[in-house]
Structures are given as structure tokens and as C-alpha cells.
């Protein structure tokens with residue numbers, strides 16, 4: 045089957061196999077800085093044009109690392125960041141959607157990333173304690189001021205997405221989704237229908253697909269690795285999908301990026317899809 049190599053997110057064109065930078069900082073065993081910088085640079089050398097980060101990753105350290113590795117940024121590189129999900133203590137996450145906090149968070153992301161405008165700013169989580177209109181209003185204001193080019197959401201339902209779209213232009217949704225975890229199938233279908241980029245996090249189920257016996261069989265057929273088959277399934281699943289596999293290993297990075305070249309037959313796609321997953 046043929047698949048699209050790129051996707052337009054708003055006015056930005058990206059290659060569909062992206063990179064998730066989260067594990068380059070704050071995750072044990074943490075790679076040393078030289079290695080982490082090298083992995084980020086290698087991603088771009090391999091042709092990645094979409095990198096996902098967040099202010100919460102390493103509490104600012106992840107954005108700083110990307111700036112150290114990649115600034116001044118290549119013309120075609122899109123760095124998407126996220127705000128609104130805080131780390132009160134290690135292992136704890138808490139949404140904070142107060143407008144003044146979101147504004148300050150965006151300003152700090154701009155400073156750490158060393159940019160004048162964020163290409164894609166995603167609300168990491170909707171804060172149930174704050175009216176949605178207030179949270180989105182803060183993001184819309186930043187956009188109006190030219191501090192943000194495009195807005196996205198993360199971990200939302202179709203209902204929340206529809207409500208948000210009545211207030212702002214949403215160009216992307218980042219929800220947990222992969223071959224074996226399809227809880228957000230309806231959100232992906234909605235995004236496909238509406239032409240909204242869908243950025244699945246946990247695209248290879250935290251690495252567990254790399255050792256899947258079921259995937260190993262198909263991988264052998266395709267002369268590929270199980271992780272590549274898992275990523276190829278995502279790319280074939282819908283043209284709006286932009287997977288962001290995360291790794292601190294250059295070897296895994298190279299393997300993951302090469303998955304964009306893999307082509308599944310209609311039969312292989314159907315067999316993989318029927319492996320099912322949690323819904």
C-alpha cells in the first residue's frame with residue numbers, strides 16, 4: 045500500500061515519523077548529556093522534522109537540551125511543546141490550567157527553546173478545575189500575540205475536542221494510542237475525518253512491541269524488526285497519524301526512523317489490525 049510521507053499540521057509540513065524527546069532527560073537510566081544531545085542531532089540528520097517535548101519533561105531540562113542540541117533550528121524543523129501538566133513531586137503529575145500560569149509557562153518555554161514563536165503549543169492536559177474557555181482563551185491570546193503559531197490538545201475525548209473547536213482552531217491531538225492500545229480509536233477516527241493531526245504517544249507501547257512474539261512473525265516476513273512493524277501499522281492506519289517514538293539510543297532511533305520506508309500489503313495491514321487491542 046502507498047502511504048503519505050508528510051503531513052500538513054496547520055501551515056507546517058512535517059515528515060510523518062517524528063521523535064519524542066521525553067526520555068532524553070529525567071528518565072532513569074538517564075543518558076549522559078553528550079549522548080542525549082547526540083541523539084537529538086542524529087534525529088534531525090536522519091530526516092526527522094517533527095520533535096515533541098514538554099515543559100514538564102525534566103522540569104524544563106528537556107526543552108533546554110533540544111535548544112543546546114539543535115539551535116539555531118533547521119528551517120523545516122518543527123518543535124512541538126506542551127504546557128499545563130506539572131510535576132509537584134517525582135512520579136506525580138497535576139494539570140494546572142489557570143490562564144496566568146499557562147501564559148507564564150509558554151513564556152518560559154519560549155525562553156528555554158530560544159525562539160520567538162512556538163510552532164505548535166499543546167495543552168498537555170485539560171485542568172478539570174478551570175473552565176475550558178479560560179484555558180483555551182489563554183492559549184488563543186498567545187496565538188493572537190504571535191507567540192504561538194498553532195494550538196493542539198493532549199489526552200482528550202471527541203466531546204472535549206468538539207467543545208474546544210468551538211472556541212479555538214485545534215490542529216493536533218496527542219493521545220495514547222498504539223497497535224495494542226486503541227482506547228482512543230474514536231478520537232483518531234474523528235481526527236482523520238476532520239484533517240486534524242493525530243500524534244500517538246506510547247507508539248510502541250513503551251518498547252514492549254520490540255519484543256512481541258506476535259509481531260516478530262510479521263517482522264520476519266517483511267525483513268524488518270517488530271518495533272518497525274508496529275510503527276508502520278500506525279503510519280498505515282491513517283494519513284493524519286504522526287508517531288513520536290522515544291529513545292535515548294541512536295541504534296533504536298535509526299531503526300525507528302527507517303520504519304517510515306516499510307510498506308504493508310492490505311492483507312498485512314488487516315492482520316495487524318485484527319491483533320486488536322484495549323479499547
Ligand SMILES: NC(=O)c1ccc[n+]([C@@H]2O[C@H](COP(=O)([O-])OP(=O)(O)OC[C@H]3O[C@@H](n4cnc5c(N)ncnc54)[C@H](OP(=O)(O)O)[C@@H]3O)[C@@H](O)[C@H]2O)c1
Nearest residue numbers: 064065066245246247248249250251254289290291292296
Ligand atoms: N501527551 C502525553 O501525555 C505524553 C505522555 C507520554 C509520552 N509522550 C510523548 O510521547 C513520546 C513517546 O512516548 P514514550 O517514549 O513514553 O513511549 P514509546 O515511544 O512507545 O517507547 C519508548 C521506549 O521504547 C524503547 N524503544 C524505542 N525504540 C525502540 C526500539 N526500536 N527497540 C526497542 N526498544 C525501543 C525506549 O528505550 P531505549 O531508550 O532503550 O530505546 C523507551 O524505553 C515521548 O517522548 C513524549 O514526547 C506524551
